[in-house]
Amino acid sequence: MMKGSLIIVGFFAAGIFLGIEGWVPEAIVRHDPSMYALYLLIVFVGISVGGDEKFMHIVRSVNFRYLLAPITVIAGTFLGIAVYLMLFPGEKAIESLAVGAGFGYYSLSSVLISQLSGKTLGIIALLANIIREVFTLLFTPLLARYFGKLAPVVSGGATSMDTTLPVIVKYSGKEYAFIAIFNGIVLTILVPLLISLLYSLGS
Amino acid sequence: MLFILALLCGGLLAGRLLSRKRELIRTFDRLTTWSIYLLLFLMGVSIGTNKDIIANLSSLGLKAIIIAAFSLGGSILLSVVTYHFFFRKYNGFAKNAENSGRESAPEDPTPTNRME
Known part of the structure; x- marks a missing residue:
């Protein structure tokens, strides 16, 4: 591992x-070419999940538990940021929560936050969300082993449907492929909504 | 996002059609591993050659690392709770269905893609 x-x-x-x-x-x-490498990878993952003998069992296992993954990502991220705000009282709550609400989707969240809050916070959002993705890519083998097979999915956040999907499938198992895709889709849709909601609450 | 999903569906369909050819599917499992390495290498290159990121790394990087650490810490710890209460007993969605009636099967310590 x-x-x-x-x-x-x-x-x-x-x-x-x-x-x-x-x-x-x-x-x-x-x-x-990293985009093309990703496309290639996604096709490979599709083939290896689709070619699995247990594929139909995995599909039939889709159920309410799937919703728990994105809920855990959102609640866990905001809890973590809440602790951060208690430890660093000088930081602005809305801005910090907005950076966290990128959930790894750095391209969209950094552009959106740059427009709403300025370029400096935009770069912080870019870096923080790249870190989330890279951390998941690098440490998924350890996360799956010591924090449970759901941990890589939750750590990956919005990226669990594309960039981090291959490592999640490799180390959590193919039965986590669909939950990872579902989690990624839900969070990808929620990222722009949550960030704009946070700023509308703050103003 | 739609393009990614389309690629994934295409792959799944191809995988279904090829599912009888075990040797070929195993080759794709190995290709997946090597493309993960390739992707990570290329991501490293694109970060290393991005002057905006490298130039601002020291000043804004620390704050980004701290926010990322708290986001990740909160998420991962909460996922342990979610996993413990809702997923652990459920151990391997598909495996349960197959092993029903049998006593609890020992968990396979090897990565799933090695399974026969």
Whole structure:
């Protein structure tokens, strides 16, 4: 399990290092093929989940528990931010909650928050939500082992339907594929709604 | 988002059609692992070459790390509670259906994709 995380961290760190040093071909930097790598990955995940002998059992297991995943993400994130606000009383509640409400969906949340609150908070939202995604990618093997198989889904937040889906399926098991997709879809829809709601409450 | 879902559905359909070819499905499991490494490497490259992110990393990064840590901490701890009360007993959605009537089967410690 530990080995899985180490290999993933290794590839990620190598990418950052080569990127900073500029030791990557211009073409990779200009066209950013990570999107295509993701598309490829999603097809592979589809095939390996769809090709599983237990596929029909997994589909039939869809039930009310699925709703508990996004509820846990929202409640857990806001609880964590509430603790943060108690420890750092100088921070603005609405702004901190809005950054948390990105749930890993950094592209949309950072653009939205930049417009509502300014570029500085936008960059914080971008970084905080990238961290959420990267953390999930890197530590899913450990999360699934020590915090239960639901933990990677909840940690991934809105990203559990695409970028973090492959690691979740690999380490929590294929039976968590549908709950991860459901969780991601619900949160992806809720991110813009919750962020705008927070700002309308604050003004 | 719709495109991603379409790709996923296409993959699921292809997987259903190929489900009798066990060896091929296992090859796709292995390909998944290697594409995860590729994706992470490319994400690293795109962060490393993004001057906005690298330049602001020290000043705004700390605050971002703290907010992310509290968001993640709250989520993960609450997920332990949710898992404990609603998912643990349910142990492997599909497995239950197959093993019904049998005594509690020992949990498979290996990743699911290795299962035969």
